[in-house]
Every structure is written in structure tokens, then in C-alpha cells.
Amino acid sequence: MSEQKAQVKRISAAKTMKKIMAEHFHRVDEASRDPGKKVAWCTSVGPAELLQGFGFEVYYPENHAAMLGATRKATDYIPYANAAGYSPDICSYLTADVGAYLQGYTPLQDAYGIQSVPKPDVLVYNTNQCRDVQDWFMWYGRHWNVPCLGIETHRNVGPVSEAHVDSITRQLQHLAEQLEPIAGHKLDMDLFRQSVGLSRRCSELWEQVLLTGSARPSALTFFDGTIHMGPAVVLRGLPVAVEYYQQLLAELQQRVESGEGAIEGERHRLYWEGMPVWGRLRALGELFLSLRTCVVASTYCNSWIFNQLDPDDPFRSMARAYTELFIVRSDPVKEDYIADMCQRYQVDGIVYHDAKTCPNNTNSRYAMPQRLEQRTGKPYLILSGDLNDLRCWSDEQARTSIEAFVEQLEQG
Numbered sequence: 168m169s170e171q172k173a174q175v176k177r178i179s180a181a182k183t184m185k186k187i188m189a190e191h192f193h194r195v196d197e198a199s200r201d202p203g204k205k206v207a208w209c210t211s212v213g214p215a216e217l218l219q220g221f222g223f224e225v226y227y228p229e230n231h232a233a234m235l236g237a238t239r240k241a242t243d244y245i246p247y248a249n250a251a252g253y254s255p256d257i258c259s260y261l262t263a264d265v266g267a268y269l270q271g272y273t274p275l276q277d278a279y280g281i282q283s284v285p286k287p288d289v290l291v292y293n294t295n296q297c298r299d300v301q302d303w304f305m306w307y308g309r310h311w312n313v314p315c316l317g318i319e320t321h322r323n324v325g326p327v328s329e330a331h332v333d334s335i336t337r338q339l340q341h342l343a344e345q346l347e348p349i350a351g352h353k354l355d356m357d358l359f360r361q362s363v364g365l366s367r368r369c370s371e372l373w374e375q376v377l378l379t380g381s382a383r384p385s386a387l388t389f390f391d392g393t394i395h396m397g398p399a400v401v402l403r404g405l406p407v408a409v410e411y412y413q414q415l416l417a418e419l420q421q422r423v424e425s426g427e428g429a430i431e432g433e434r435h436r437l438y439w440e441g442m443p444v445w446g447r448l449r450a451l452g453e454l455f456l457s458l459r460t461c462v463v464a465s466t467y468c469n470s471w472i473f474n475q476l477d478p479d480d481p482f483r484s485m486a487r488a489y490t491e492l493f494i495v496r497s498d499p500v501k502e503d504y505i506a507d508m509c510q511r512y513q514v515d516g517i518v519y520h521d522a523k524t525c526p527n528n529t530n531s532r533y534a535m536p537q538r539l540e541q542r543t544g545k546p547y548l549i550l551s552g553d554l555n556d557l558r559c560w561s562d563e564q565a566r567t568s569i570e571a572f573v574e575q576l577e578q579g
């Protein structure tokens with residue numbers, strides 16, 4: 168390509184994000200050492216709002232595991248979990264996180280000077296994403312002899328029925344009863360409603376942020392999204408996340424108004440389906456940039472939009488929000504969703520990441536790409552890799568496949 172080398176566009180709000188994420192980790196770390204405070208671990212699409220309603224400081228191990236991936240440490244620690252009996256074929260978030268713990272390492276040391284992950288008073292999972300989170304939390308539950316509680320969700324859900332929502336609502340209510348003796352007090356309904364309301368607001372703003380990707384040129388890339396989704400995952404339910412996304416949205420809307428794209432001279436637009444490759448975010452971002460191709464939207468970043476949340480009906484709306492989630496749904500529902508996203512974001516093609524250790528967030532193994540190509544006319548590319556285990560990833564193969572795919576788009 169003869170054009171000048173394109174530059175990565177920085178997002179100014181990133182400074183604020185770094186600050187609020189650092190404050191979050193310090194707050195949880197301090198709470199874990201304060202006998203007057205309680206810490207709960209929660210899965211990334213678990214019942215965070217309920218835990219906040221009890222006043223727990225909430226910590227999210229998946230975010231920690233993604234940090235291990237993004238800092239390219241995960242592959243070093245996975246073998247230690249394998250040696251403890253956790254297969255190399257299961258979730259590499261789990262194996263990287265447990266392996267790092269067994270070796271006394273956390274990326275929080277380098278990033279924030281925090282020596283260890285915070286010891287929880289309770290671990291709370293939701294199997295809506297996978298069973299691995301339950302096994303992961305149970306390992307720590309046994310290790311520290313602390314309770315491990317959870318919601319067992321329906322899987323492969325087609326249309327979400329009232330029966331689905333009823334059963335999850337009852338589980339959430341039961342969970343609240345189980346949490347009382349651990350928190351040492353009853354659920355504060357006002358705090359719970361407030362958390363649900365703030366989480367809803369955070370979701371709405373995050374959705375607006377992602378929608379700036381539908382502009383031509385797109386105001387952000389998938390790779391920006393994977394970084395800026397941090398507060399939507401770990402700070403939802405708190406005012407600071409709402410303030411953050413107001414700031415980020417204003418900056419991106421400004422880009423849209425002035426016609427400034429995240430990728431200068433945007434030529435092609437793609438959809439990313441599946442997990443990020445955390446250890447290759449930068450390299451992939453730069454590769455797509457050099458090809459003037461913008462990955463404008465993804466299932467992954469959109470997974471933290473919970474617009475069903477309603478502070479007037481906190482239990483039931485939480486049950487609905489965490490059951491309508493993409494990852495829990497049947498293939499026909501997923502296909503409708505992706506087809507709709509392709510149209511909304513006007514993409515030219517779809518990239519599927521087949522993540523070796525996460526079948527739950529991999530949708531390319533049962534002919535979905537072929538069905539969607541037939542339905543939408545959009546070509547697809549399948550990249551074999553993994554979210555955290557870089558032994559499953561080949562830079563050369565990925566580069567060759569992506570370049571060939573973009574060339575195919577040029578000709579199409």
C-alpha cells in the first residue's frame with residue numbers, strides 16, 4: 168500500500184479510565200484487609216448489583232485474567248494450573264489465573280503495587296456464560312474455605328419465557344438469603360435499586376459509545392472497545408462508571424460530528440465475533456490499521472449492555488438481563504443478532520475467533536459462519552487462536568489470513 172503509515176488515534180478519556188480502574192483495585196485491596204469491610208468475587212456477567220446492595224466491594228477475576236493475557240504473562244502460568252489437574256483444553260482465564268496465584272504472581276503488582284488478589288468473603292458466580300467460572304470459583308472457595316454460591320442458568324435459550332425469568336428470579340432471591348449471614352445484615356433495598364439503576368445507566372451509555380462505531384468512518388475500533396469496556400465490567404452499578412462513559416461518549420461524538428475516523432482513510436468495515444486475543448490486541452489493531460480496515464463492532468463488547476435492568480423491579484429485571492445475554496442463547500437467536508449487527512454497523516465481512524479454550528464464546532464450530540454468509544452475503548474469516556494461551560496463536564498465520572481476507576474484500 169502506497170499511503171503514508173497510519174497512526175493509532177489515542178482516546179483522551181483513557182487517562183480517566185486508568186485512574187478510576189486504579190482506584191477500584193486499591194479500594195478492593197484495602198477492603199480485603201479491613202475487618203469492617205467485606206469483599207465478594209463475582210463473574211463478569213454475574214449478579215454484581217445484588218452484591219453492591221449488600222455493600223460488598225466487588226472484584227472480578229475475569230478482568231484479572233484478561234490482564235494476565237494482555238500483559239502476555241498468561242502463557243507462563245497456565246502450566247502450573249495444568250499440573251494441579253486443570254486441563255490445557257479448558258478456559259485459559261481459569262488456568263492462567265489459578266496458575267499465577269499458585270506462583271504468587273498478579274499483574275496488579277506491576278500495575279498498582281498491589282501484592283495479591285483480594286481475599287474474598289464470598290465467591291458468587293452465574294453459569295450463564297459457562298461452567299468454567301463455577302469450577303474456577305470453587306477452587307478458590309476450597310483454597311480459602313469461604314462460601315461459593317451461584318446461579319445455575321438455563322443454556323441454549325431460544326425465546327426467553329416468563330418461566331425462565333421466574334426461575335432465575337427465585338434463584339436470585341434465594342441467593343440474597345444466603346448472602347445475609349455473610350454480609351452480617353439484610354439486603355439494603357435502596358442501595359440495591361440504586362445499583363441496578365446506575366448499572367442500567369452505565370449500559371445505556373456504553374451502548375451509545377459502541378454505536379459511534381456505526382458512523383462512517385467509525386469513531387472507534389473493536390480494539391479500543393476491549394480497553395474501554397473495563398468500567399462497564401468492573402464498575403457498573405457505581406456512579407463513577409456513568410461519569411466515565413459520559414466523558415468518553417462526548418469525545419467520540421465529537422469525532423463523529425467532525426467526521427474523524429478511528430482509522431484514517433477507512434476502506435473496509437468488519438465485525439469481530441468471539442473473544443479478543445488479549446496478548447495480541449495491539450499487534451492486531453496495528454495490522455488492521457495498516458490495511459485501512461476498521462473492526463467496527465463485536466459481540467464481545469456488546470455483551471455488557473443490560474438495558475433490561477429496572478430499579479423498580481430489581482430482582483426480576485436482573486433475571487431477565489442476565490438471561491437475555493447473547494452467550495446463553497440458541498444458535499438461531501445468535502444468528503439473528505449477528506445479522507442485525509452486520510446491518511446496523513454496515514460491515515463488509517465477519518471475523519470469527521475460534522478460541523481453543525473457550526467453546527462458549529466461539530461460534531464458528533457448527534457452521535454458523537456458512538449459514539450467516541448465505542443469509543447476509545457477507546464473507547467470513549475464521550482465525551484459530553485463544554484468548555490467553557498464546558501457544559494456540561500464530562502471528563504469521565493470522566497476518567497471512569487477514570491480509571488475504573482484506574484483499575478478497577478489495578476485489579469484491
Ligand code: SF4
Binds near residue numbers: 258259260297298527
Ligand atoms: S466464557 Fe470462556 S473465557 Fe469466559 S470464563 Fe467461560 S470459558 Fe473462560
